Amino acid sequence: MKNLFLIKQILLYVFVSVFYVQNAYAVFNPGAVRSLPPESYVPGQIIVKFKPSTPAGLINNIHAAQSATKITEFPFAKLKLNLVRLKQGQSVESAVQNYSQNPNVLYAEPDYIYHRYSNSQ
Numbered sequence: 001m002k003n004l005f006l007i008k009q010i011l012l013y014v015f016v017s018v019f020y021v022q023n024a025y026a027v028f029n030p031g032a033v034r035s036l037p038p039e040s041y042v043p044g045q046i047i048v049k050f051k052p053s054t055p056a057g058l059i060n061n062i063h064a065a066q067s068a069t070k071i072t073e074f075p076f077a078k079l080k081l082n083l084v085r086l087k088q089g090q091s092v093e094s095a096v097q098n099y100s101q102n103p104n105v106l107y108a109e110p111d112y113i114y115h116r117y118s119n120s121q
Helices: 002-028 056-065 092-100
Strands: 041-050 069-074 081-085 105-112
Touching (some): 041 092, 056 069, 056 081, 092 105
Antiparallel strands (some): 041 081, 041 105, 069 081
16 A cells, blocks of 8 residues: 555656746746647637736837737736737747747746647537
């Protein structure tokens, strides 16, 4: 019984470690966009998370400097998570890189498209 508990803890530790290592790559390599096919994210849009201490006026100025427009700010507990429309012709990859270089931005990523899969027949 004790061995089973230990094995479960080790497996949980390995799973959590792998998850954090994958996310650490994005955190420590700002602007790193995985090579994904364009159909895996919404063209012309990205998601940007700002530091909690970033004032709303500064956020608006950052968007203006990128010639981008805030579509919406997600209301999840004041996360400062913005859905952003890019200027026409700007690639998602370059926008992610540009936003990621700003010290007030925690991360920027493509607006990924998620699909629901079903096993029912």
